[in-house]
Amino acid sequence: MKKHLWGVDLGGTKIEGIILVRDSGETLIRKRIPTEADQGYRHILSQINKLIDLLIEETGIHPEAIGFSTPGTLDPGSQTMKNCNTTCMNGQTMKKDLEELLNVRVELANDANCFALAEATMGIVPEKYPDAKVVFGVIMGTGVGGGVVVNGKLITGKHGIAGEWGHNILEDDGVDCYCGKQGCNENIFSGKALEKYYTKISGEKRSLKEVVQRYREGTDPHATATMKRLFHSFGRAIHYIINVLDPDVVVLGGGVSNIDEVYDEGVKEIENYIFNNRKVETVFLKPKLGDSAGVFGAVELVR
CATH class of the missing domain: 3.30.420.40 (ATPase, nucleotide binding domain)
Known part of the structure; x- marks a missing residue:
């Protein structure tokens, strides 16, 4: 069983990474770098790679899988991105590209889905209802x-x-x-x-x-x-x-x-x-x- 959980929030202006201790839910590290989306899709990938390398360097921990919150949706059929307001991501095989770049299993969901999932499992819902x-x-x-x-x-x-x-x-x-x-x-x-x-x-x-x-x-x-x-x-x-x-x-x-x-x-x-x-x-x-x-x-x- 994985001891640590990795997540990345890919926004239009910043990319944030986090590592949690699985059993306790403790945040081990959080780090942000700029997305620089105006420089194109391949540059976004390089920024993600840079962030993951920084997290590994500062913790000594290597990911077994990474979840990504994205500004769009991975189409289940074509396996390409769609509906991204970071438009250079549309039509790209982002899941495949990230798995090849990072050499780990990657799961993607759009930012609204990640918001709903977080609040339903870790946020206000388990606290109140x-x-x-x-x-x-x-x-x-x-x-x-x-x-x-x-x-x-x-x-x-x-x-x-x-x-x-x-x-x-x-x-x-x-x-x-x-x-x-x-x-x-x-x-x-x-x-x-x-x-x-x-x-x-x-x-x-x-x-x-x-x-x-x-x-x-x-x-x-x-x-x-x-x-x-x-x-x-x-x-x-x-x-x-x-x-x-x-x-x-x-x-x-x-x-x-x-x-x-x-x-x-x-x-x-x-x-x-x-x-x-x-x-x-x-x-x-x-x-x-x-x-x-x-x-x-x-x-x-x-x-």
Whole structure:
């Protein structure tokens, strides 16, 4: 049995590696280096190799397997990367390339899946609801994504896109999305989408933090309209997940999840759509692990 567990969170700007002691869960070492993604796919691989070498050099421990949280998905059929916002990774045989480069078994999952897995197994769910069997992890930040965990195991699906609710269509005549569709969840209630909506109706450019503050002060009708759009669209979008999966717990991550009213006004909106006589018993929780969820989720891939 492996004594140590290795995980890497591959982000657009930084790559973080971690080694845990398997039995105790103690963090032996964590280290970050820049991704430098603008220099291309092969340079990203070299940066990953550099990070692994640094971890080996500082600990004397060699990995037997490494889990990776990635900004995209490994297609189960073609074994190439897709849906990566670090676009130079799309179409690349990343799992194969990493296994050849590092000479170890590699497991990949996208960042939303790793967030869900970490919070379901090591984060807020075992702390608050240890008997939860089905967990849906939500990312609502610059983009919108999600992941499904059942009995502590990640569900990825036939196409590797299980939980990817960010590109479900909510408005048929909505804003054009980079994915080729219109009116995706991501283009309605991500942080960037809400800021754009506020600018559209007010003619002024403000950060989401400012919009939320003005909404709470009750002095800006455009801020109120923007927040009502968030609550309504979130409730309508998440009810589809609840109707299909009926999770015990939904964990919300990303910047938008820090808006306390989402847990009240947003969840209340679900009553208008849920197939359960307007009764919502799903538990909605804030995450525990913060920006560490990616790297801890990566570790769980090889446990």
